[in-house]
Amino acid sequence: MNILVLRALGLGDLLTAVPALRALRRAYPAAVITLAAPTWLKDAVDRIDAVDRLLPTPELAPIPWQGPPPDLAVNLHGRGPQSTQLLRAVHPRQLITHTKWVAGQHEVDRWCRLLQDHGIPADPADLRLDTPNRADERTRGHPDGSDGSGGWPEDPAVFRPDSLDHADGHTGGYPDGSRGSRRSPADPGDLRVGEPDRVGVGGERSGGPVVVHPGASHGSRRWPAERYAEVARALGPDVVVTGSAAEAELVESVAQGLPVRIGGSLGGLLDLVAHARLVVCGDTGVAHVATAYGTPSVVLFGPVSPALWGPRAGPHKALWHGRSGDTFAHEPDPGLLAISADQVLEEVKPWLHNGSSLSARATSV
DSSP: OEEEEEOOSOHHHHHHTHHHHHHHHHHSTTSEEEEEEOGGGHHHHTTOTTOSEEEEOOTTSOOOOOSSOOSEEEEOSOSSSHHHHHHHTTOOSSEEOOSSOOTTOOHHHHHHHHHHTTTOOOOTTOOOOOOOOOGGGTTTTOTTSOOSSTTSOBOTTEEOGGGTTSTTSOSSSOTTSOSSSOOOOOOOSOOBOOSOOEEOGGGOEESSOEEEEOOOSSGGGOOOHHHHHHHHHHHOTTEEEEEOGGGHHHHHHHHTTSOEEESOOHHHHHHHHHTOSEEEEESSHHHHHHHHHTOOEEEEOOSSOHHHHSOOSSSEEEEOOSOOOOTTOSSOOHHHHTSOHHHHHHHHGGGSGGGTTSOHHHHTO
16 A cells, blocks of 8 residues: 655654654554655654655645555645645545644644544654664774763764864864854764763753754744844853754854854754753744654744644743734744743753753843
8 A cells, every 4th residue: 555645844844744644654554655745854754653755845846756646645734725736636546635724723733633534543742753872883982982072962063163273184264174154064964972861850861962043944933143142152062053054144143152053964953952951942843853852942932822833741841922923024023022031041941950051141040
């Protein structure tokens, strides 16, 4: 049996569909499940145990299905009609799609209920991904059994200021030989990680960085860079500021000398978040990665309510001032701007060894 699922969207969209994908796997254990989604999501798709193969498909583009028509097609993409028409074009023997769109549902619930309406049980809580662990690779070349990273994933896309002037031959420059923005080198995906982080009383983790991710796909969900910078400085030297290559300027403006991860593979970012001590970010894909791996997170919401897209269980705190707005606006939403740096710093304390990792600035709020 061949099942085709359409979810050609972003990283957060993919991860919120994991419970529905697993429901299909349980209902059809012998089926080959193909997910039509963008190529750049491959590293994430590979970690979803319910999917057998990725069919590279841009958003709302014709699905390049080859061979006999699928036995079942499932629209986990949207309400239609475009997404439904794309699936009908491959002539599936059966199609599961919305006939009535109900507003106000959490994104995870929406797709689970779609399957339940078609007799397929689904568990909205089935979101977790297995934490990667490749401890056998970590001990190479270090007599003390460590990788020399102080508990950080050994990700070649992470640049630390103290890595300058080392044996790579660069003096006073950056790892790529430049003297400008600290852009990440190419990430071959050779990420070495150590033992799974230990979780202590209250859910706090020992070891691992604090990930600050200031980017978002739309300006409405992008908290001001200067506030992220204030939070990052207060959290101290264990911070790594992350972003895509297109967000390099934003990342640098937030980091102000702290370690950065600009670009690199999606798999490297997933592993970094999976082993982080804490994530601070807006309503974006990285927040859903933290949910998937159970990494403590403080997520800043606006203009969309966390009741629709936020974490509902686990070591996560959603900050929300109750004001909805235009998701596609270019400027930060007024509700998001109502969140202060002091509020964020107050919320991170329980996840950082009772606040001991905070600077004097943070503990004074």
